[in-house]
Amino acid sequence: LGSLLAAIGCAAALAALLRREGVGWAGLVTAVVVVNPWFLIAATSTVDFLWALALLLAAAWLLRTDRAVLAGLAAALAIGCRASTVALVACLVVAELLDDHDGARRRALLAAGVAAAGALLVFVPSFRASGDSLAFAQNDVPTSSFVVQLGRFAAKDLYLVGPFAAVVLLVCIPSLARVLTRFRVEWLVRFATLGLVVSQLLFLRFPWKMGHLLPSLVFLAILLGVALASRPRLLAALVVAQLLYLVVNVQLVRPD
Secondary structure: OHHHHHHHHHHHHHHHHHHHOOOOOHHHHHHHHHOOHHHHHHHOOOOOHHHHHHHHHHHHHHHHOOOHHHHHHHHHHHHHHOOOHHHHHHHHHHHHHOOOOOOHHHHHHHHHHHHHHHHHHHOHHHHHHOOOOOHHHOOOOOOOOHHHHHHHHHHHHHHHHHHHHHHHHHHHHHHHHHHHHHOOOOHHHHHHHHHHHHHHHHHHHOOOOHHHHHHHHHHHHHHHHHHOOOOHHHHHHHHHHHHHHOOOOOOOOOOO
16 A cells, blocks of 8 residues: 555656646656556555655655755655665756756755755664664675676666567657757756666666666656657557556566
8 A cells, every 4th residue: 555655656746747847748758657567566566666766756846846955855765765766866966956047056955965864864773773883785686797787687678668668669769869968958858867877777787676667767758758748649659558568568588
């Protein structure tokens, strides 16, 4: 039930952020995320992926509506849910620091400070339970050869959206390439691009659970929403392709 509520919160926060930034087809872009099979699996499982993602998106919306302290608190809780979310919070802060509007840098620094202090407090119980040490933060996940890591990464990226939606995404590449040229002038493009790159790099290092790719799905959907503002049929095609992926799969490879 908690995961389901987190999924609803994630969808609501994404839609609110898209509307705040003037994306015309906010509902359709949100649907691209919601109908994804891995999103639905996470929404009905006892995992923490969507808790962190919902709080991160809430932090982004709060920051853009000039609620820096609340944004910092939401970001701290997101980090508390999944420590690796600190990298995505950093993307949010950097995106805001590069904004030229009045007060953006002040908001970014204030939110970053609150998030840092809040995250430290959140991890105090773990620190104490580990004998006042950082043993709780140690990572014993093994690393394979680079080729094997890259193979898992590529195969699971494909299975994130499925083979049908992958074909539609190939058609979207020119539009995505054009929207990247607006990196410096559009906050949403900047935030989504940084988040997509960082989340993909994290998954390249830890290419295990499909749920780890949910941030990539959200950031890709945001970029698609901006890039396809005048081509909603492609967004609708992505929704339909993923609905088809829910019931039909073409197994091209067999990732572990």
